[in-house]
Amino acid sequence: MSTRRVVGPFNRVEGDLEITLDIDDGRVAAAYVNSPLYRGFEQILQGKLPADALVLVPRICGICSVAQSAAAALALADAAGATPPPNGRLAANLTLAVENLADHLTHFYLFFMPDFAREEYKSRRWYHGAAQRFRATAGSAPNEVLPARARFMQMMGLLAGKWPHTLAVQPGGSTRPLQSSELFRLQRSLREFRGFLERVTFGARLEDVAAIASRQQLDAWRAQAGGGDLRTFLDIAADLDLWQVGRGSDRFMSYGCYQEQDRRLFPAGLWHGGALPLDIAGISEDTSHAWYAAAGLPQHPAAGSTLPVAAKEGAYSWCKAPRLAGQVVETGALARQVVAGHALARDMVAGSGASVAARVVARLLELALVLPAMEHWLGELAPGQPWCITSQLADETAGVGLVEAARGSLGHWLTVRRGRIHNYQIIAPTTWNFSPRDGAGTPGALEQALAGLPADAAAPLPAIIHHVVRSFDPCMVCTVH
C-alpha cells in the first residue's frame, strides 16, 4: 500500500517546483513533477510584431535571459535568411558564454552545494568543512563567489549593456560595437575569472581539468594536492556514492552551440549508448498530463498550441511533455559534453549512466572548456569591421532558433502571418528534463531519476532527493513560460 506525499516548495531551483511522491516500503515508487506556475508567454506573443519578441522572450527567464534572446534572434534570422557578420557572431558567442558560465557557477555554489550543510550529514567526516564552506548565504564560498561573479558579469556591461534582459542580441548581430580599449577590459575580466576558477574552484589550471579523460583519471586527479571546491565535491560524491543515483533515460540531446567559422564548438546530436542523428522534425509536445486543452495527437512545436484549462482529468503540471521521436531525453551540460564527445563525459555515463555526480562534474568541466574558447573569440573580434546587419522579414514566414542554455537545449519555433506573430512555441531545457508523463504513461527524466530513492511518508525529505532534483540545474520559470 503506497502513501502519497506532496513535497514543495523546492527552493534553490529558479522558480516554483512541487513533486508528488508515491512512497512504498520506504522507497519512491512513482514521482509526479509539477511546475505550479503558468504565465502564458506563448499566448502573449501571438499577434505581436516579430521584432518585439526580442523584448518579451528574455523576460521568460532571469537566469537564461540571454539564451532566450539568442533563440529568438536565431529564429528571426532564420525567418529573414540573415547571417550576422563575424563580429556579431563572436559577440553573440561571448554574451551567451558569459551567461552560461555564470549560471554554472551560480548553480554549483548557490543552488547545489548548500545541501551538504544539512543536519542529516553531521556525522560525516567532511561535514564540518563543507558546512562552513558551502552553507547558504553564510558560508565562506558564497561570500567569495558573489564578488567574483559580479566582476565576471562586468563583461555583460560591455557586451550587452546589462544583464539580465538585453536587447543587444539581434538577428543581424550585436548592437554594441566594441573598440580596442574595450577588448582589453574584456580580456582583463576573463583573466580575473580564470584566476578565480583556477585558485578557488579547481586548484588546477583549466587546461589540466579539461584534459581529464576518464573516471579513473578524475579519481587520480582528486587524490592530488591542490585543493579547490571540485575536489571537495568529488570527496563527498565518493562518500555518498553520488555516481550511482539520479539516472534518467540516458538518452542525451544537444542542439549544439557557439558558432565558429565553419563549425560549432559543441556540435548538435543525440547519444544513446552511441551517436545517433538528431532529427528535430521528430520533436513533439504531448499535453495529456498537463493543464492544456488537448489538441488530439502530440504536436510538433511549429504546429503546437497553448490553451490553458483550469481543470483536467489526469493532469498534474503546467509543463507539457516534449518527446523526441516519442522518447524521453535528457538535456544539459552532461548531455552536451557526451554528444560533443568529451572523453570524461562519455566515460562518466558509460557504466551506470547519468548520475548526480556526472551532471555536476560536467558543468564544472564546461567552465574549464569554454573560458579558453572565449579568450580565443575575444582575440578574433575586429573593431572597425561591421557588428550588425539590417534584414527584412517577410510578412509570411517562419523560423526556428535552437541554442544551448546553461541547463540544456532551448528551442523557439516562430510563424509569422501578415507581418505579425501567428504562433510562437518554446521548449526549454527543463521542459524536457522535468516533463510530466506522456500519453503512453512514460514518466519524464526527473520522474525516472527519482524512482527507487529512499523516502518516508512523514520524516523529513532525505537530502538525496534534493541532490537528484538540483543535479539537473532546473529552471522552472523557463519550463512553463
Place this chain on the structure above:
Amino acid sequence: MNLLWLQSGGCGGCTLSWLGSEHGSLFRELAAEGIELLWHPSLSESGVDEARDLIARCADGRTRVDVLCIEGSLLRGPLGSGGFHRFGGGAQPMIDWVRQIAARAQHVVAIGSCSAWGGITAAGVNPTDACGLQYDGEAAGGLLGPGFRDAAGLPVINVAGCPPHPDWITETLAMLAHGRLGAAQLDDLGRPRFYADQLVHHGCPRNEYYEFKASASRHSEQGCLMEQLGCKGTQAHADCNQRLWNGEGSCLRGGYACIRCTEPGFEEPGHAFETTPKVAGIPLGLPADMPKAWFIALAALSKSATPQRVRENAHSDHLLRAPTVKRTKR
C-alpha cells in the same frame, strides 16, 4: 529587520540582477545593514516542509515580518481563482498568501515592474489576469487595492524596473532598516525618489547626438536612438546612465533603446519597441516637461546646426572624426 522574499508571476530576473551587486558580497552587505533573510526561494538553505511551515507562521502572525518583498506579478486567473500559481506543496493560490502576509508585514516592497504594475506578464492578452501589488498597469488598485497602507502608513514601495538595478533594491531595504524611508521619499507612483527622480537621459553618453538630433538609423550606430530606434530615455524615470549596470553598462551604452521599463504600462507601448512612432515626422513621445512647439523648433534648429563630425559619427559604429583639437592662444 527581517525580510521575507516571495516570487510569483515573474522570471526571477530581479533576484539575479540583485546578485550582481558590485559592493563585495551581497550577503555580507545585508548583514552589515542589519537585514536578516527569513527566507528567499533562490538563496535560502531550507525548503519544502520548513519553508511551508515558515510561510504559514508569517501568514498567521506567529513570525513577525518586517519587510515583505514580492517579485513577479500577482496572477488572479483563471477566473479570479489564482490557480495559475499555487505555492509549491499546497493547494492555496499564491495571491492568498500574499494578501495574508501583506496585511501583517511592517512594509511591503514590490521588487520589479511585474509586482509593481503587472509588467511583462500582463502584456498582450494578459492570459493570467496579472497585476501588481497596488497597481494594475497605470491604474491604482492591483491585488491589495488603492487604499492599502502598511503599519507605518506607507503604500507599497515600488522598486520598479525590468529588472531593477541591484543598488535600487539594496538601498531601498537599507533605508527601511534605518528608518529613513518615509512618504516624502517616494514619488507619485510609490517609487523611491533616490533613483526615480532622475531620467535615463541624464548622463547618457549619446548626449551630443541628442543635442543635434544626429540620429542612428540602424543598430550598432553611435547616434541618438530617440528619433528612429524607439528610445524613451528622455521620459523614463531612473538613474541608469548615472549609476551604471554590470560595471560600465546601461541600455543606451549597450546600443539599444530605453523601453521605459520602470514605468507602468511599458509592456504595451502601442508601437514596435525599437521603432519610434511619429506623426508627420515628429516623434510622439516628447522629452519629459518639454513643450511640443519648442521641441520641434529646437530640433529643426539643432539639425541645421549639426557639425559634420557629429553627423558622420552618428551613422558609424566607430569614431570616424575626432573633435578638433583647440590650441591654447599664445
